[in-house]
Amino acid sequence: MPKKERKRLQVVISEEQDALLTRTAYELSSPERLISKSEVVRLAIEKIAKDLGEGESIEDYRAILESEDIIDE
Known part of the structure; x- marks a missing residue:
């Protein structure tokens, strides 16, 4: 059986x-x-x-993304 094809994603994350x-x-x-x-x-x-598909507030996730801990450098 052939292996599933996967995409690679590289991201920079903090030490924390x-x-x-x-x-x-x-x-x-x-x-x-x-x-x-x-x-x-x-x-x-x-x-x-x-x-998100079950109706979780998008605004909650946006607030997390806008916090200092998640911002891209």
């Missing part, structure tokens, strides 16, 4: 964001399965899309 990714991956991992930071990012993308 990297630490959050690492901690989240560690917390989601189990002795049977280690979760990668890439998997955490993919999960977050799916969760945000699902939330």
Whole structure:
């Protein structure tokens, strides 16, 4: 069976964001399965899309994006 084709995305994140990714991956991992930071990012993308599809306020996400912690450099 052929592998799924995936697209690559490179982003610049702060040390704090990297630490959050690492901690989240560690917390989601189990002795049977280690979760990668890439998997955490993919999960977050799916969760945000699902939330927005279920009527979650776009303004809540916009407010997060406009905070100092998320701004692109």
